Amino acid sequence: MALLTLSTDPRVDAYAKLLVERCLDVRPGMQVLIRTTPQAAPAVFALERELARKGATPILRIGFVTWPTNPAWAAEAPEELLGELAEIDRFACDHMDARITMDAPENTRDGSDLAPERFQLVKKAENYFYRRSMSSEIPWVSCAYPTEALAQAAGMSLAQFEDVLYGACLIDWDAEGERMRRYADAFDAAEQVRIVGAGTDLTLSLAGRRGEVDKGHTNMPGGEFFYSPLEDSAEGVIEYSEFPSSYQGHEFAGIRLEFHGGSVVEASATKNESTLYDLLDRDEGSRRIGELGIGCNPGLTRPMNHVLFDEKIDGSIHLALGQSYEKVGGKNVSSIHWDIVKDLRNGGRIELDGKTVQENGRWLI
Amino acid sequence: MSSFPCIDCAAVTDPRIEELATLLVERCVAVRPGWQVLVMGHPGARPLLEELCGQIGRRGAYALLRLRLESPPTRAWMLEADEDLVGRFTEIEAHDYDTMDTYIVVEAPENTRGGADVPAAKVAARNAATRPHMKEIFAGTKPWVGLDFPTQGLAQDAGMTLREFEAFYWGAMLLDWEALAERMRVIAARFDAADEVRIVGGGTDLRFSLAGRHGLVDALGANMPGGEVFYSPVEDSAAGVIEYSEYPACYQSHEVAGVRLRFEGGKIVEASADSDEEFLLGLLDADEGARRLGEFGIGCNPGIQNHMRNTLFDEKIEGTVHFAIGQGFGYLGGTNESVVHWDMVKDLRPGGRIELDGEPVQENGRWLF
Numbered sequence: 001m002a003l004l005t006l007s008t009d010p011r012v013d014a015y016a017k018l019l020v021e022r023c024l025d026v027r028p029g030m031q032v033l034i035r036t037t038p039q040a041a042p043a044v045f046a047l048e049r050e051l052a053r054k055g056a057t058p059i060l061r062i063g064f065v066t067w068p069t070n071p072a073w074a075a076e077a078p079e080e081l082l083g084e085l086a087e088i089d090r091f092a093c094d095h096m097d098a099r100i101t102m103d104a105p106e107n108t109r110d111g112s113d114l115a116p117e118r119f120q121l122v123k124k125a126e127n128y129f130y131r132r133s134m135s136s137e138i139p140w141v142s143c144a145y146p147t148e149a150l151a152q153a154a155g156m157s158l159a160q161f162e163d164v165l166y167g168a169c170l171i172d173w174d175a176e177g178e179r180m181r182r183y184a185d186a187f188d189a190a191e192q193v194r195i196v197g198a199g200t201d202l203t204l205s206l207a208g209r210r211g212e213v214d215k216g217h218t219n220m221p222g223g224e225f226f227y228s229p230l231e232d233s234a235e236g237v238i239e240y241s242e243f244p245s246s247y248q249g250h251e252f253a254g255i256r257l258e259f260h261g262g263s264v265v266e267a268s269a270t271k272n273e274s275t276l277y278d279l280l281d282r283d284e285g286s287r288r289i290g291e292l293g294i295g296c297n298p299g300l301t302r303p304m305n306h307v308l309f310d311e312k313i314d315g316s317i318h319l320a321l322g323q324s325y326e327k328v329g330g331k332n333v334s335s336i337h338w339d340i341v342k343d344l345r346n347g348g349r350i351e352l353d354g355k356t357v358q359e360n361g362r363w364l365i
Numbered sequence: 366m367s368s369f370p371c372i373d374c375a376a377v378t379d380p381r382i383e384e385l386a387t388l389l390v391e392r393c394v395a396v397r398p399g400w401q402v403l404v405m406g407h408p409g410a411r412p413l414l415e416e417l418c419g420q421i422g423r424r425g426a427y428a429l430l431r432l433r434l435e436s437p438p439t440r441a442w443m444l445e446a447d448e449d450l451v452g453r454f455t456e457i458e459a460h461d462y463d464t465m466d467t468y469i470v471v472e473a474p475e476n477t478r479g480g481a482d483v484p485a486a487k488v489a490a491r492n493a494a495t496r497p498h499m500k501e502i503f504a505g506t507k508p509w510v511g512l513d514f515p516t517q518g519l520a521q522d523a524g525m526t527l528r529e530f531e532a533f534y535w536g537a538m539l540l541d542w543e544a545l546a547e548r549m550r551v552i553a554a555r556f557d558a559a560d561e562v563r564i565v566g567g568g569t570d571l572r573f574s575l576a577g578r579h580g581l582v583d584a585l586g587a588n589m590p591g592g593e594v595f596y597s598p599v600e601d602s603a604a605g606v607i608e609y610s611e612y613p614a615c616y617q618s619h620e621v622a623g624v625r626l627r628f629e630g631g632k633i634v635e636a637s638a639d640s641d642e643e644f645l646l647g648l649l650d651a652d653e654g655a656r657r658l659g660e661f662g663i664g665c666n667p668g669i670q671n672h673m674r675n676t677l678f679d680e681k682i683e684g685t686v687h688f689a690i691g692q693g694f695g696y697l698g699g700t701n702e703s704v705v706h707w708d709m710v711k712d713l714r715p716g717g718r719i720e721l722d723g724e725p726v727q728e729n730g731r732w733l734f
Binding site for chain 2: 031033037038041044045046048049051052053055057058059060061062063064067070072073074075076077078081086087088089091092095096
């Protein structure tokens with residue numbers, strides 16, 4: 001008997017299948033935690049069906065903002081409760097076998113009216129959730145579902161946004177993986193990376209570090225390869241003049257960072273500069289680079305004011321301030337991981353040990 | 366120093382929602398500091414759910430929000446998964462139920478028949494998996510409260526516009542609970558002292574025993590609105606016939622008209638219905654206990670006068686009684702066990718009567734004491 005399934009968009013089913021099969025490789029008996037908002041209902045239902053077919057069980061964590069954050073509660077609860085998750089939530093974090101984070105805001109500013117000290121405590125508590133995925137103990141994927149709010153933030157209609165999202169996700173990931181591996185091999189073999197572009201001349205060392213290719217596993221869309229550079233190696237300047245950057249509900253523009261000995265020694269921004277300073281002063285590791293990523297997704301060509309997409313723009317690179325990835329040898333520890341994207345398509349270039357490998361966003365290798 | 370642009374613009378909350386949330390948090394479940402409170406419900410109840418989370422936070426407890434997109438909450442999964450999988454409760458699910466200190470569930474369905482396509486066998490399998498983790502809830506040792514929040518779907522079922530339904534809803538929720546509780550205690554005292562109850566009405570003459578059983582007054586307890594006095598009758602005592610001719614019997618997205626049940630020795634020996642009879646008969650065969658009475662309840666809420674195809678309200682209509690087939694209440698001396706607990710409401714206002722040990726105590730829905 002055929003089940004009549006009412007998906008508004010057939011791409012939703014293909015997307016759910018991709019997430020469950022490729023990204024998570026779900027096995028029978030798994031408890032797969034799905035955190036999202038009611039906006040993503042069609043995708044949640046499609047995921048539930050896919051999980052059922054695999055013999056797995058969904059653990060639904062649907063909130064008005066992404067679980068475990070609950071601003072209505074966090075605005076009122078005593079501060080001593082905010083910094084650590086409730087035992088029930090920690091248990092779920094400890095026992096989930098895989099997780100899907102599907103960003104689907106009704107308003108991208110939801111939660112941003114929490115008092116800053118409360119917001120920071122909530123973020124600290126949330127780190128417990130990320131622990132097992134960041135250390136690669138469980139399969140995970142971060143993705144998004146097309147909502148009016150995300151489309152609006154991207155300056156697009158919902159239909160346009162849907163086309164971009166599915167266009168960047170429903171592609172031949174194995175072929176993309178091979179292409180990116182070729183570039184990553186060149187980076188693996190190099191010691192020094194130099195990024196040159198508008199207002200930018202920055203060198204980093206990758207000596208002894210190996211990159212990882214994101215060919216559609218932990219991020220959907222995927223389409224980058226990334227490193228944790230040597231923590232004390234960054235020297236020079238980078239200016240993010242092309243795209244705005246958003247982090248934890250704040251929007252920034254014109255960020256300029258000067259590095260010495262791996263650490264930010266001077267910083268400025270044309271928008272939200274004081275919040276930039278706050279973030280840099282967040283902790284010991286927040287002035288150092290946790291990640292260098294190179295965007296390669298051919299479906300992503302314009303900024304969407306959403307890091308999951310923007311960091312994969314073909315012809316861009318991004319540096320993350322803060323927490324690095326152990327799995328690629330990173331040692332920096334921080335409560336922030338803020339990816340900021342630099343467009344290299346207009347006069348930028350990447351050099352490896354003095355040899356130019358990318359110019360104007362186009363590969364020469 | 367931070368210059369974070371924090372604009373403290375608390376949205377205005379409907380004062381009725383605040384009052385209701387306070388009743389739920391402070392009275393119905395009496396949240397204590399450090400508690401883990403599961404707050405479950407449909408997104409349509411957002412104003413109430415958020416107010417609940419805030420008030421729970423103010424009492425120094427954790428509000429763990431679990432929005433439900435469908436009823437049952439994992440309907441899409443249940444439709445596709447095989448029965449064996451549906452019947453297995455995972456570690457995380459079990460831990461949620463085992464370790465929570467209380468839960469509040471707010472139903473705000475857009476379509477009250479959203480679960481109509483889930484096979485009964487799967488619903489039963491899921492319930493059976495959940496049951497072992499609900500022991501303290503059933504035993505009454507862990508507080509909980511369930512309620513509805515006005516939606517178009519609920520209004521439609523009630524035959525009302527949303528505006529009408531809201532007016533009715535707040536009238537049934539925000540009343541003088543202390544005074545009503547006092548009145549219901551008087552009623553309960555009469556039933557507590559009696560052995561045999563006889564219900565007479567349209568097509569109905571049913572006797573059963575409450576000997577040795579005590580009733581519970583429902584005011585600011587596990588249901589909002591409350592407004593009933595209820596018992597678990599002696600399991601083998603029911604004898605006679607009851608006909609639910611006034612209202613359909615509603616359960617699990619089904620609506621069964623004209624249910625007629627004949628009891629002998631506490632057990633249903635004959636059953637029929639004017640519609641969806643197959644569903645009725647299927648449930649009666651769900652298990653050993655499904656053919657016996659788990660509950661006898663007397664509706665007492667003056668704010669509820671009309672049937673709205675919603676058990677939570679209907680069973681509290683002043684001048685009605687209801688019987689649940691299936692699971693009894695252990696804390697009221699009930700011993701019947703079943704995965705079913707189906708409340709069916711009988712209107713006694715048109716010519717009905719309740720007798721206690723042969724003495725009429727209610728006639729046409731009006732108390733004689």
